[in-house]
Amino acid sequence: MKILVPIAKVPDTTSKIAFVDNNTKFSPDGVTFIMNPTDEWYALVRAIELKEKQGGEVVVIHVGLADSEQIIRKALAIGADKAVRVDADPTDAYFVAAQIAAHAKTENYDLIIAGKETIDYNSYEVGGMVAELLDLPCVALVQKLDIENGVATIKREIEGGTETVEAKLPLVICAQKELAEARIPNMKGIMGARTKPLAVVPADATEKLTAITSYAVPEKAKECKYVSPDNVAELIRLLHEEAKVI
Amino acid sequence: MSVLSVVEISEGKIKKASVEAAFYGSKVAEGLGTDSIAVVLGEASADELATLGQVGVKNVLHANDARFNNFDSKAFAKAVGEAVSASGATVVSISFNQNGKLLAPRLSVRLKAAYVPGAVDLPVFSGASATVKKNVFSGKASAQYQLNTEKKVIAVNPNSLSPVRGTGTASVEAFAPAVTDADFSTVVKSTDKIVGEIPLSEAELVVSAGRGLKGPENWGMIEEMAHLLGAATACSRAVADVDWRPHHEHVGQTGLTIRPNLYVAVGISGAIQHLAGVNGSKVIVVVNTDPEAPFFKAADYGIVGDAFQVVPKMNEEIKKLKSAH
Numbered sequence: 001m002k003i004l005v006p007i008a009k010v011p012d013t014t015s016k017i018a019f020v021d022n023n024t025k026f027s028p029d030g031v032t033f034i035m036n037p038t039d040e041w042y043a044l045v046r047a048i049e050l051k052e053k054q055g056g057e058v059v060v061i062h063v064g065l066a067d068s069e070q071i072i073r074k075a076l077a078i079g080a081d082k083a084v085r086v087d088a089d090p091t092d093a094y095f096v097a098a099q100i101a102a103h104a105k106t107e108n109y110d111l112i113i114a115g116k117e118t119i120d121y122n123s124y125e126v127g128g129m130v131a132e133l134l135d136l137p138c139v140a141l142v143q144k145l146d147i148e149n150g151v152a153t154i155k156r157e158i159e160g161g162t163e164t165v166e167a168k169l170p171l172v173i174c175a176q177k178e179l180a181e182a183r184i185p186n187m188k189g190i191m192g193a194r195t196k197p198l199a200v201v202p203a204d205a206t207e208k209l210t211a212i213t214s215y216a217v218p219e220k221a222k223e224c225k226y227v228s229p230d231n232v233a234e235l236i237r238l239l240h241e242e243a244k245v246i
Numbered sequence: 247m248s249v250l251s252v253v254e255i256s257e258g259k260i261k262k263a264s265v266e267a268a269f270y271g272s273k274v275a276e277g278l279g280t281d282s283i284a285v286v287l288g289e290a291s292a293d294e295l296a297t298l299g300q301v302g303v304k305n306v307l308h309a310n311d312a313r314f315n316n317f318d319s320k321a322f323a324k325a326v327g328e329a330v331s332a333s334g335a336t337v338v339s340i341s342f343n344q345n346g347k348l349l350a351p352r353l354s355v356r357l358k359a360a361y362v363p364g365a366v367d368l369p370v371f372s373g374a375s376a377t378v379k380k381n382v383f384s385g386k387a388s389a390q391y392q393l394n395t396e397k398k399v400i401a402v403n404p405n406s407l408s409p410v411r412g413t414g415t416a417s418v419e420a421f422a423p424a425v426t427d428a429d430f431s432t433v434v435k436s437t438d439k440i441v442g443e444i445p446l447s448e449a450e451l452v453v454s455a456g457r458g459l460k461g462p463e464n465w466g467m468i469e470e471m472a473h474l475l476g477a478a479t480a481c482s483r484a485v486a487d488v489d490w491r492p493h494h495e496h497v498g499q500t501g502l503t504i505r506p507n508l509y510v511a512v513g514i515s516g517a518i519q520h521l522a523g524v525n526g527s528k529v530i531v532v533v534n535t536d537p538e539a540p541f542f543k544a545a546d547y548g549i550v551g552d553a554f555q556v557v558p559k560m561n562e563e564i565k566k567l568k569s570a571h
């Protein structure tokens with residue numbers, strides 16, 4: 001089975017979020033970039049588990065510039081077999097999806113496992129866009145994925161619960177928590193990653209459909225109104241009469 | 247020209263998140279001086295669909311077809327794409343809920359339309375382009391997305407605007423998209439819904455607790471408060487990770503994002519990853535023994551005190567309030 005895992009690069013969750021150039025650009029100053037956690041912990045690990053069980057190959061693809069090398073090597077250290085980097089700045093989801101789809105068209109993957117969202121732009125879009133570009137079925141918010149004789153059994157989140165669906169391969173999946181247990185690269189993996197193939201390819205000419213024109217950080221924190229623990233009745237009165245929420 | 251809203255049906259009823267998407271669509275249509283149209287896929291009664299008129303929808307395109315009763319992203323994208331052509335829509339409004347998060351990007355590719363995932367405000371048009379505000383960095387900032395194509399797809403973050411209901415009635419028209427059985431690529435085998443409880447993603451009131459509660463056996467008072475208020479229950483990831491509470495209750499960066507009218511947080515420290523999922527709530531109440539707990543910085547009302555004393559008192563006072571009204 002040939003599996004493709006698109007991986008994104010994002011600022012570490014503890015990064016200070018600041019903007020420059022009149023609030024038009026994210027400031028990378030002092031920010032540590034990491035592999036998008038959903039991609040690393042769930043999508044990539046489940047792909048590797050499926051390969052370990054059924055044989056095949058796991059390829060990671062990343063749309064980004066040369067400074068992404070470190071996260072790509074980490075994916076190889078965790079267990080991907082090879083990597084492709086499309087050399088372009090990933091500023092628009094449609095553009096990113098088009099690059100991934102262009103690569104996938106040449107390779108006949110049985111399965112593409114993306115993450116549900118990146119933790120910076122929280123967009124939930126690339127996986128679904130790739131599926132539409134390739135005219136493939138797609139299931140998102142996936143918590144469980146098993147494959148038997150070319151048929152995937154998938155558990156996905158719905159409002160207030162989960163749903164189990166079946167779909168034939170080839171297929172696109174957008175992963176979320178519970179799909180797998182995160183793996184930490186071991187020394188052998190880290191050493192091996194250095195010699196695994198990493199192809200750098202130029203981007204396809206695709207227009208960008210959106211642009212971010214400005215950012216804003218929320219106004220100052222709200223003022224908390226404190227109520228004494230001996231006067232709980234007052235809190236309930238405020239929620240009823242002042243906030244009018246109960 | 248028109249604005250098309252995608253309205254989802256669950257067991258014959260319009261989903262709350264879709265009412266909001268339709269209201270959003272009507273607001274956009276009003277701004278553009280055009281009609282608000284809705285498309286509904288799946289079985290529902292004409293009476294139920296006519297109620298969309300209350301949030302400004304003029305006409306409903308209804309594919310009253312059982313094949314659409316379960317969501318399939320490929321078939322839905324194709325059918326909604328046809329509805330866009332049929333209605334001449336230039337803007338499509340979809341809820342940014344579980345299904346919308348997949349349907350909207352698929353549809354945007356189909357239409358070659360610029361797309362904003364999770365709009366929190368109405369678009370501002372300027373010539374052929376529009377800008378829409380969306381939260382980024384897990385709610386730590388917002389960004390203005392500029393949509394640069396003639397057709398635009400907007401997925402509306404749940405609880406971003408409160409629908410105002412009028413008295414209108416929408417007309418309902420049969421719609422038969424050319425979707426074949428081969429377009430349905432997924433088969434639903436079973437669903438596992440928590441019955442009798444209010445789904446967290448739809449709840450207007452939420453009572454949540456964390457590690458401060460010491461153990462799963464102490465959740466009775468939290469469930470009681472939820473019951474008294476008609477609220478859903480939620481929890482921090484720390485307690486879901488140790489199986490004190492089910493994972494579908496966990497809110498935050500790696501769990502659900504919710505924006506209820508009221509979020510009561512008991513014994514939760516308020517880590518940034520937790521706040522990311524709840525800081526869009528209208529009113530936040532925090533109960534915590536530690537006056538330095540970061541959650542107080544995001545709270546509207548706070549009690550510095552022991553949950554085991556404060557929560558039972560809150561429940562007593564809520565009972566009094568409910569019996570007085």
Ligand SMILES: Cc1cc2nc3c(=O)[nH]c(=O)nc-3n(C[C@H](O)[C@H](O)[C@H](O)COP(=O)(O)OP(=O)(O)OC[C@H]3O[C@@H](n4cnc5c(N)ncnc54)[C@H](O)[C@@H]3O)c2cc1C
Pocket residue numbers: 013037455456457458459481482483484485496497498499500501512513514515516517518519520523533534535536539551552553554
């Ligand atoms: C990448 C990443 C993603 C994450 N995603 C999430 C997420 O999605 N959601 C999430 O919730 N967390 C998430 N976390 C974890 C998060 O950082 C916190 O560790 C977690 O939210 C803490 O849970 P808690 O507040 O229940 O526990 P604690 O931090 O242990 O806080 C317990 C609180 O209870 C108070 N307390 C103790 N006794 C009492 C009492 N008797 N009465 C009242 N108060 C009392 C304490 O003062 C304390 O403030 C994530 C972490 C990482 C690194």
Ligand SMILES: Nc1ncnc2c1ncn2[C@@H]1O[C@H](COP(=O)(O)O)[C@@H](O)[C@H]1O
Pocket residue numbers: 005006007008009036038039043061062063064090093096113114115116117118121122123124125126127
């Ligand atoms: N620049 C990128 N390169 C490769 N894959 C990406 C990139 N950006 C996003 N993805 C994939 O798409 C998923 C969803 O991201 P998004 O739609 O941007 O929230 C991520 O979890 C990745 O699997």
